[in-house]
Amino acid sequence: MQYVYKRYGRDRAGIVATIIHYRPRSAIRDVGxxxxxxxxxxxxxxxxxxGSYGSAVKDEHVDRAGVSRDDPRMALVLELTAELIRFPRHLSQHVGGFVLSEKPLIEIVPVGNAAxxxxxxxxxxxxxxxxxxxxxxxxxALGMLTAMKRAFRMIEVSYGRPLELHTVPREQKPVYDMLCQGDSLGVFQVESRAQMAMLPRLRPTVFYDLVVEVAIVRPGPIQGDMVHPYLKRRMERREAQAADRPFVIDYPKPSARHGPxxxxxxxxxxxxxxxxxxxxxxxxxMEAAKFSSKEANGLRRAMATFRHMGTIGTYETIFVGRMVERGYDPLFAQKCFDQIKGFGEYGFPE
Structure with a gap:
């Protein structure tokens, strides 16, 4: 990150701020x-x-803490905590977002010195x-990039084999065999317990499978209930290939008078x-709910700010209603929008 400052100058490069909002734990602590x-x-x-994004402290939380809900001061604490959740708390720094400007930044935006x-x-x-x-x-700005650089250096020193990112051998079967066993401790992006549990079920054999693997253990596909249907389709495809028979997908579709x-x-x-x-x-x-470019851009913005502003619900009736009106299965339409709401929490582009 310091390279950016050196290359463009601190007068024309600055890290973007991020607004930290109150979450249940921080709200409880500050109100208390x-x-x-x-x-x-x-x-x-x-x-x-x-969890990080609850909207209130529930009664069972209070009971579990061993405090009385009948205490007037405790009742006030809970009331104010609920009101404070999702309010801005303080400014912090974005993990890697830079603004670059032609003019000095101080002519455009308030600037401060970081710690x-x-x-x-x-x-x-x-x-x-x-x-x-x-x-x-x-x-x-990932530590894994530094780890890879050090690994390349160690391989060259120990084995006399110079490697760079673009020269690493790809599609190595032993690597996929290892991943299919869930043996991914220390492997970037697939080392969490959830990823380790998913790997033997998804059974990646090519790089794109890993793209899916990383994306599927996220709130979007999980909230949209898309994980199990996808795994089932993969299993059906493997069975069809093993039996040397065609694998046919029944894609969601509108009624005949509304589209192909x-x-x-x-x-x-x-x-x-x-x-x-x-x-x-x-x-x-855009294709199934027939959103205009303007509506789609509004949905994108709402999805990006879902955690803090909660405006994505204004599109739900339009999205689901139009799909159902055009003949799509109501359950599929609702799952698609639930998935969009999940992407507002955290999701991956392809």
Missing amino acids: KALGLTEDVTARLADTVW MPDRTFIEWDKDDIDYLKLMKVDVL PDELKRVLDKTLGVPLFQEQAMRIA
């Missing part, structure tokens, strides 16, 4: 502190809350930047008729 609760009480309450030396940040977030049409570049039966084939062909990626969700909105 303001109302004079002891640290052990607020800690017990906070420790009962799981780390030789770093500058601006006080506007990505939505402000998008609205003002300023140039934003995301820098992929293969309307979504181009959108869903690579993922066996099951939407998994953000681009597919947006294409379904």
Whole structure:
């Protein structure tokens, strides 16, 4: 990241701000502190809350913490905590988003010095930047890139084999055999427990399978209930190939008077008729729900700010209603939109 500052200068490059909003735990701690609760009480309450984006502290959380809901002060704490959740708390720095400008940044936006030396940040977030049409570049600042660089150096020193990213052998069967066994500890992107559990079920054999693997263990496909249908399709395809018989996909389709039966084939062909990626969700909105470019862009914006602004629900009736009106299965239409809401939490493009 320091390269960006050196290349473009701190006067024309700055890290974008990100707005940290209150979540249940942070809201409990701050409200409890303001109302004079002891640290052990607020800690017990906070420790009962799981997940980052709840909208309230539930009664069972209070009971589990061993405090009385009948206490007037505790009732006020819970009331104010519920009101505070999702309100802005403080500004932080984006993990890698830079604004680059032709003019000095101080002529355009408030600028501050970051805690780390030789770093500058601006006080506007990505939505402000998008609205003002300023140039934003995301820098992929991953420790794994450093680990790969060191690994290449060790391989060259130990085995005399110079390697770079573009010269690493691809599609090596032993690698896929290892992954199919769930043996992926330390393997970037597929080392979590959820990914380790998914690998033997998905059984990747080519690189695109890994693209799907990374994307499928995310809120979008999970909330849209697309994971099991996709795995079932893969199993059916393997069985068809083993039996040397054709594998036919029944793609979701509108009624005959509203469109051709293969309307979504181009959108869903690579993922066996099951939407998994953000681009597919947006294409379904345009192809199946007949969103205009303006509506699709509004949906994209709502999806990007779903955590904080919650405006995505305004599109649900339009999206589902139009698909059903055109003859699509209501359950499929609803699952598609549930998936879009999941992408608002976290999702992957193809």
